[in-house]
Amino acid sequence: MAPTPEQIKRERLYEPLGLTTAEYDRFAELLGRLPNYTEMGLQSGMWSEHCSYKYSKPILKTFWTHNERVVMGPGEGAGVIDIGDGMAVVFKAESHNHPSAVEPYEGAATGVGGIIRDIFSIGAKPVASLDSLAFGSDFTPHNQQLIDQVVAGIGGYGNSIGIPTIGGEVQFDASYQQNPLVNAMCVGVMPKSALQKGAAAGAGNAIIYVGAMTGRDGINGASFASSEFTDEAADRSAVQVGDPFMEKLLTDACLEVTRDHRAALVGMQDMGAAGLVSSSAEMASKAGYGVTLNLDLIPQREPNMTPFEIMLSESQERMLLCVKAGHEAEILAVFAEYDLEAVVCGRVTADGQYRLYHHDELVCDIPVTALTDAVPTYTTTPRIPAALAHPAPDFVPVVADATATLQALLALPNIASKRALFSRYDAQVQTNTVVLPGDDAGVIRVRGTHKALAVTTDSNGRLLALDPYRGGAMTVCEAAANLIATGATPLGITDCLNYGDPRKPEVYYMLQESARGITEATRAWNTPVVSGNVSLYNETSGEAIAPTPMIGMVGLIDDLSAITTVGFKQAGDVVYLVGQTGDDFNGSSLQFLQTGQYAGRITGFDLPTAVATGQAVLTAIQAHLVTACHDLSDGGLAAGLVEMAASNVLGARLTTSLTNAQLFAETPGRFLVTVAPADVAAFEALVPQATRLGPVGGNQLCIDTCDGGVNAPIADLIQTQQEALAWQLA
Amino acid sequence: MKAAVLNFPGSNCAEDLLWAVGPIAGAHAEIVPATATDLTGYDLVLVPGGFSYGDYLRSGAIAKFAPVMPALRAFAEAGGYVLGICNGFQILTEAGLLPGALQWNRDLTFICEPEPLVVENATTAFTRRYTAGQVITLPIAHGEGNYYADDATLTALEAHHQVVLRYQHNPNGSCRDIAGITNEAGNVMGMMPHPERAVEALLGGTDGLGMFESLMEVCDGAYA
Numbered sequence: 001m002a003p004t005p006e007q008i009k010r011e012r013l014y015e016p017l018g019l020t021t022a023e024y025d026r027f028a029e030l031l032g033r034l035p036n037y038t039e040m041g042l043q044s045g046m047w048s049e050h051c052s053y054k055y056s057k058p059i060l061k062t063f064w065t066h067n068e069r070v071v072m073g074p075g076e077g078a079g080v081i082d083i084g085d086g087m088a089v090v091f092k093a094e095s096h097n098h099p100s101a102v103e104p105y106e107g108a109a110t111g112v113g114g115i116i117r118d119i120f121s122i123g124a125k126p127v128a129s130l131d132s133l134a135f136g137s138d139f140t141p142h143n144q145q146l147i148d149q150v151v152a153g154i155g156g157y158g159n160s161i162g163i164p165t166i167g168g169e170v171q172f173d174a175s176y177q178q179n180p181l182v183n184a185m186c187v188g189v190m191p192k193s194a195l196q197k198g199a200a201a202g203a204g205n206a207i208i209y210v211g212a213m214t215g216r217d218g219i220n221g222a223s224f225a226s227s228e229f230t231d232e233a234a235d236r237s238a239v240q241v242g243d244p245f246m247e248k249l250l251t252d253a254c255l256e257v258t259r260d261h262r263a264a265l266v267g268m269q270d271m272g273a274a275g276l277v278s279s280s281a282e283m284a285s286k287a288g289y290g291v292t293l294n295l296d297l298i299p300q301r302e303p304n305m306t307p308f309e310i311m312l313s314e315s316q317e318r319m320l321l322c323v324k325a326g327h328e329a330e331i332l333a334v335f336a337e338y339d340l341e342a343v344v345c346g347r348v349t350a351d352g353q354y355r356l357y358h359h360d361e362l363v364c365d366i367p368v369t370a371l372t373d374a375v376p377t378y379t380t381t382p383r384i385p386a387a388l389a390h391p392a393p394d395f396v397p398v399v400a401d402a403t404a405t406l407q408a409l410l411a412l413p414n415i416a417s418k419r420a421l422f423s424r425y426d427a428q429v430q431t432n433t434v435v436l437p438g439d440d441a442g443v444i445r446v447r448g449t450h451k452a453l454a455v456t457t458d459s460n461g462r463l464l465a466l467d468p469y470r471g472g473a474m475t476v477c478e479a480a481a482n483l484i485a486t487g488a489t490p491l492g493i494t495d496c497l498n499y500g501d502p503r504k505p506e507v508y509y510m511l512q513e514s515a516r517g518i519t520e521a522t523r524a525w526n527t528p529v530v531s532g533n534v535s536l537y538n539e540t541s542g543e544a545i546a547p548t549p550m551i552g553m554v555g556l557i558d559d560l561s562a563i564t565t566v567g568f569k570q571a572g573d574v575v576y577l578v579g580q581t582g583d584d585f586n587g588s589s590l591q592f593l594q595t596g597q598y599a600g601r602i603t604g605f606d607l608p609t610a611v612a613t614g615q616a617v618l619t620a621i622q623a624h625l626v627t628a629c630h631d632l633s634d635g636g637l638a639a640g641l642v643e644m645a646a647s648n649v650l651g652a653r654l655t656t657s658l659t660n661a662q663l664f665a666e667t668p669g670r671f672l673v674t675v676a677p678a679d680v681a682a683f684e685a686l687v688p689q690a691t692r693l694g695p696v697g698g699n700q701l702c703i704d705t706c707d708g709g710v711n712a713p714i715a716d717l718i719q720t721q722q723e724a725l726a727w728q729l730a
Numbered sequence: 731m732k733a734a735v736l737n738f739p740g741s742n743c744a745e746d747l748l749w750a751v752g753p754i755a756g757a758h759a760e761i762v763p764a765t766a767t768d769l770t771g772y773d774l775v776l777v778p779g780g781f782s783y784g785d786y787l788r789s790g791a792i793a794k795f796a797p798v799m800p801a802l803r804a805f806a807e808a809g810g811y812v813l814g815i816c817n818g819f820q821i822l823t824e825a826g827l828l829p830g831a832l833q834w835n836r837d838l839t840f841i842c843e844p845e846p847l848v849v850e851n852a853t854t855a856f857t858r859r860y861t862a863g864q865v866i867t868l869p870i871a872h873g874e875g876n877y878y879a880d881d882a883t884l885t886a887l888e889a890h891h892q893v894v895l896r897y898q899h900n901p902n903g904s905c906r907d908i909a910g911i912t913n914e915a916g917n918v919m920g921m922m923p924h925p926e927r928a929v930e931a932l933l934g935g936t937d938g939l940g941m942f943e944s945l946m947e948v949c950d951g952a953y954a
Contacts, residue, residue: 155840159871160781162742245740245784339739424840426871428927429779431746436934445932560932 002306005034013037017044017220023376030370038356038363041308042371045220045274046281049536052375055502056534059515063529064522069491070530076197077118077269078188079530081492083556085449088192090124093132093185093457093552094272095496095535099218099239100153100182104146108153108182109242110316115186116163117270117319120251123196123258124188127430128444129158131168131184132457132496132550136177137413139728143177147421147729150182153242155424160244161251164433165425166442168457172413175461178540183496185552187455189446196258198269200280200322200348201287205266207280207346208328210335211250211318214276215301217241218314246317246340253338254319257331264327271318277311277371279320280346281354285372292355293346295363307358322348382512383505391466392599395585399660402703402710406638407720409589409664415635416724417646439566440485440631443557452557454488459498461546466587467602468510468547472517474602474668477610479553480525481631484614485671487562487621488555490525495532495551500544502536510547518549524611527553564621566630567647571697573627574680575652576690577637579613579670581662589634590664610669616687617671625683628674638663638710640672641701642717651714654694655704663705731949733759733774736766736802736818738793743779743816743926750926751776755942764796769805773949777802777818779871779924789832789874790820799825811855811945812918816872819910819920828913828920829887830879832872836903840873844934845923846898847909851891854912855948856919859940865898866937868923875922877904877911890914895921 003013014024017040027043028034035043049055065073071088072080078092096111112129119126131154136143158165163186200207218240257265267287269279276298284291295310305313323331328344335342349355354371356364367374399405409415422437434452435443441456458479464471480490495518500507522529538545557563585591586600620626632640637658645651656663674696675683684690693703701717703710733751737744744761751759759776762769769775782793793799806812806827814822822828835841844867849860860866879887884906887893895910902922910921925938 152839159840159842159873160740160742160784162780243784245781245786248740248742423843426840426842428842428869428871428924428933429742429746431749431927431930431933434932434934 002037005036008037008040009034014040014044018048019044023047026376027370030374031366038307039366041312042277042364045277045312046371047375050273051278053534054375054377055536056497057377058379059511062515062519064519065528065530067526067528070528071192071195073530074532077121079492079494080122080195081530082192083451086192087446087449088190089453089554090119090122090188090190091185091494091552091554092118092531093183093494093496093550094533095498096182096184097180097498097535097538100150101180103239104149105153105156106239106241108150109157110240111182111184112154112157113242113244113247113316114272115184116161116247116251119186119188120254121198121268121270121319123194124190125255126163126186126188126251127432128187128442128455129163129165129184130442130455130457130552131165132459133170134176134181134461134548135172137172137174138177144729146180150180151421151424157242157244159426161248162429164427164429166427166433166444167437167455168422169459170418170421171459173462173546175546179538179545181498181548183550185457185494187453187554194258196265197267198283199267199287200283200291201266201289202324203289203348203350204325205348206323206325206328206344207291207293207348208321208323208331208342209298209318209345210321210340210342212243212246212315213299213301214310214313215315216305216309216313219309220312240314240316242316249338249340250317250319253335253340257334261330261334264324264330266322266324268319268321271320273314275312275314281368281371283320283322284348284354284368290349290351290353290368291346292349295356295358297343297345299341299343307356307363380503380505380508382509384509385506391601394600395591395595397585397590397594397661399664402660402663402705402708403712405664406710406717408593409635409639410642410717410721411724412589412593413725413728415589415639417722418725419722420726420729434563435486435565440482443486443563445560450560452560452563454483454486454555454557456482457550457552458482459548459550461548462598463587463602464510464514464548465546466598466600468513469517470602470605472514472549473521473607474605475549475551476518476521476525477668478633479551480527481614481671483553483555484618485564485566485629485631486557487564488557489618490527490553490555492527492530493522493551493553495529495549497534498538498545498548498550499536500539507544514547514549521607524607562622562624564626564629566644567628568644568650568674568696569627569648571650573674573676573696575654575693575696576673576675577670577693578617578673578687578690580667581637581658581665581670582667583662584665584667588664588666604667613669613689616689617673620683620686623686625675625679625686626673627676630672632670632672633666636664636666638703642721644672645701645714646718646721649715649718650696651698651700652694652696653698653702656693658705660705660708663703663710731757731773731946732771733757733776734762734769734772735759735776735778736764736798737761738764738782738796740782740784741778741780741817747776747778747926750929751942754929755939755946757942757946764798766798767801769801772810774811774813774945775802775805777812777814777821779816779818782817782821789817790824793821794825803827806918809917813856814920815924815926816922819922820874822918822920827918828911829883830877832874833876833878834874835876841901842869842871843901845870845901847895847923848898850896851894854894854916854919856941856944857894858947859944867935868925868938869927870901870923872922876902877908879905887911894919
């Protein structure tokens with residue numbers, strides 16, 4: 001027997017579900033009576049941070065979300081940007097951190113599955129996936145297992161469903177040891193005319209449930225994801241299990257509905273966090289209607305499920321559609337063709353009430369808005385963390401042997417190639433992948449046009465930990481630079497904001513400051529935030545992860561012939577460094593190598609300069625003056641050169657006025673490019689910020705500096721860079 | 731040449747094959763669902779990669795019971811050309827149209843990499859546009875591509891020149907580096923690498939085009 005309303009209030013049964021007494025009281029006030037157990041359960045899911053963004057909304061509101069290209073900004077399943085030719089690109093990223101920590105294979109797999117549904121629910125064909133991962137830096141057996149299983153789960157889902165994984169990133173830092181980050185991004189392409197929204201409008205219209213049956217997996221996952229970790233074993237039942245085969249059928253069928261049955265379809269949304277309740281309540285709320293569902297009609301995997309369980313189950317591969325009355329059979333026939341179970345389970349109502357029937361009994365009768373618009377928002381008074389208020393003194397490195405330092409840096413997991421991990425993802429299915437993972441960004445062509453899309457994910461928690469404002473802006477700049485290096489014009493971003501407990505003043509400060517940095521940078525690059533999600537409470541035993549906004553950015557290449565890659569192409573090409581190098585060592589990999597930590601203030605970043613440098617490089621690429629391009633980040637100039645040398649095993653003989661140490665400085669906003677000898681004059685005229693370093697060629701990497709330099713067989717450096725991670729994970 | 735690209739629920743390379751054989755190679759190709767029961771009128775049947783029916787059991791173990799399989803068997807027995815790629819190869823071995831089996835890769839992980847392959851037999855209908863000993867690079871993308879057969883079968887395969895492609899650097903533990911084989915009659919071929927992913931310079935190479943051109947040459951008499 002479910003507890004009575006009075007018992008819920010008396011024994012505060014809402015607390016274990018993550019609701020405060022004030023929230024419970026407010027809900028009762030909205031209802032004009034005490035909620036019953038089912039209603040209180042719905043509230044706990046819908047008022048969780050994961051569904052309501054109650055702590056992050058005031059911050060998300062500060063994001064810049066619209067420009068001339070944006071077709072649809074945040075608030076729907078995914079963001080949509082015009083790419084010309086009547087086409088649009090659709091993209092979104094989502095975190096699956098908590099499930100992946102507890103059950104890494106299924107946690108990661110269902111993260112991929114969930115974001116794919118967001119894309120096709122808009123009417124777009126999913127064409128690419130990316131994954132931004134962060135793990136602990138101590139490769140304990142448990143951590144190795146975690147890394148292996150997260151990668152296996154991403155591959156297990158993405159490879160099977162047939163969406164290429166064309167990019168992403170993996171970073172290692174002590175702060176993620178107990179709390180890994182798994183952020184999945186999906187990109188879709190569609191004709192602009194196919195756009196559809198998740199709305200349930202028109203009294204009498206049908207609500208159709210399609211896909212997997214509802215089971216007891218992932219019940220109340222939304223509130224699980226919105227709390228700190230306690231006991232893993234007890235949490236495991238809150239993790240869902242994925243079925244990529246079902247999702248492939250669902251994708252194809254739903255795209256057929258949006259393409260061929262537009263007149264019958266009112267709206268469609270996936271059942272993600274808080275499952276059936278969030279999808280149905282959000283669809284009704286967006287349209288200003290109510291909805292009545294008969295839970296006896298919901299396909300159920302297990303007997304005796306309660307309304308609470310049915311509504312809050314997060315079983316995967318389920319979609320909810322609103323279909324015009326009279327057209328039900330037409331839509332059900334499409335799903336039948338794909339052997340998918342679909343049922344009419346309810347109707348839209350005009351009165352704005354959310355009603356559920358179970359065994360012929362009315363078990364919920366509340367205003368839809370009590371689940372959606374009425375959720376309160378909170379702010380915390382921010383406080384700057386002590387370490388930021390009093391930063392460590394500037395790090396002054398001494399690099400006597402630059403060759404040995406470079407070898408050691410290349411072996412750091414954050415710099416070494418991640419090939420051992422990403423080669424487990426199918427990067428080429430759909431046969432559109434022009435630039436494979438391992439470059440600065442993945443690139444896919446858009447069939448039927450002369451265009452291509454470049455996509456990247458970037459995050460850098462250790463930088464944000466030192467300076468959330470600059471770090472936030474620099475993460476956006478890093479993403480833009482990665483796209484530019486392929487020849488793409490940055491279009492827009494999606495983000496996953498991964499932080500600790502927002503009720504803590506220091507965490508809230510980090511959140512607020514990084515959002516300020518992100519906003520400033522997105523305006524400077526003309527790349528609005530069109531979608532995203534928030535993952536808070538990433539803490540274990542009171543310790544928060546490094547503040548980690550993950551920026552997923554999409555760029556457009558108008559002309560396939562302008563696509564540029566990282567690798568040196570030909571001996572004789574001239575290497576240029578674009579942008580100024582300073583003594584910027586705080587937070588650098590060199591600092592970590594020499595001191596074991598990242599500390600100090602962040603120096604050397606200037607947003608207008610970074611944008612101007614990027615635009616100059618892009619102009620040169622688009623003018624076909626550049627044969628290879630790479631943006632500089634971890635490990636600085638020296639590491640960047642090895643990365644460029646790797647694809648065709650070509651050395652270089654270079655001279656610079658920089659010091660040994662400056663070869664490893666991480667001054668942001670710099671690029672390395674190569675230019676064919678015939679184009680040198682034209683390039684220098686177009687990019688005055690460029691400094692000539694010398695020619696590509698030979699078997700050695702020689703860099704003469706003012707106090708020494710690097711001289712090593714390029715094959716040795718490449719071997720370290722390519723194999724170091726595999727050795728350490730073996 | 732008129733080619734059918736079979737499409738099982740869960741196949742994810744059917745569209746890629748259609749693109750490679752149709753617009754790129756220039757043959758007539760169409761998708762045929764796994765519910766079809768008649769394959770007459772086609773010169774070539776392509777069995778695509780993917781995860782047929784989810785492949786939650788052994789790869790291809792469910793697909794071999796698909797409605798189209800009796801028609802495929804009849805088509806092969808009548809001498810029609812059949813090319814199974816990746817999951818298609820797995821399905822053909824499961825169905826008994828080719829000998830051996832595909833096990834989990836040696837390292838038990840999925841591998842997506844370009845692989846150099848040696849063309850062992852350039853006289854087949856699938857490889858006549860190549861030369862014997864030629865090294866071509868095709869992408870692989872599989873978890874279960876580790877070819878296994880008993881010694882007697884392997885020896886027979888070699889004796890009858892049925893080993894068509896071998897890996898230069900065996901990525902998955904396949905017996906005798908085998909990447910692709912034909913049946914004894916030479917009209918049915920299975921291979922783990924993906925030729926349809928190597929038909930456009932834009933996407934990194936055109937080494938796979940020769941397979942489709944070989945088949946067109948055989949089916950159409952002369953291919954320019």
